[in-house]
Amino acid sequence: MSDANTAAPANSGGTVTVIYILYLVGLAVGITSLIAVVMAYINRGDGPEWTQSHYTFQIRTFWIGLLYGVIGVVLLFVVIGWLVLVFSLVWMIVRCVKGLKFAGSAQPYPTPGSWLW
Numbered sequence: 001m002s003d004a005n006t007a008a009p010a011n012s013g014g015t016v017t018v019i020y021i022l023y024l025v026g027l028a029v030g031i032t033s034l035i036a037v038v039m040a041y042i043n044r045g046d047g048p049e050w051t052q053s054h055y056t057f058q059i060r061t062f063w064i065g066l067l068y069g070v071i072g073v074v075l076l077f078v079v080i081g082w083l084v085l086v087f088s089l090v091w092m093i094v095r096c097v098k099g100l101k102f103a104g105s106a107q108p109y110p111t112p113g114s115w116l117w
Helices: 013-026 031-043 049-077 080-104
Strands: none
Touching: 013 031, 013 049, 013 080, 031 049, 049 080
């Protein structure tokens, strides 16, 4: 007989991975980034402990990325805006790939409060 209390908890690693993928797709289709951040807010506090750092990291990735994007658009009137937008694009890709690497190993993200990588 199996006891309901000994059942394995649901693996939220799939949700963490989906959010990273939605961020990457969001580079081409912006609305998926909004869906991803909503999912991160909803799932924060649920799931295994190692996923909590990922949700914090994903929420920060959205807001910091939005800040970098707005700064880049404002600076488009000056030539440097293109550089800021390219940096923002590379920054987002690196953060998502690193997050996917740790999520694939079911490890917490080591520095979820960082501004860079």
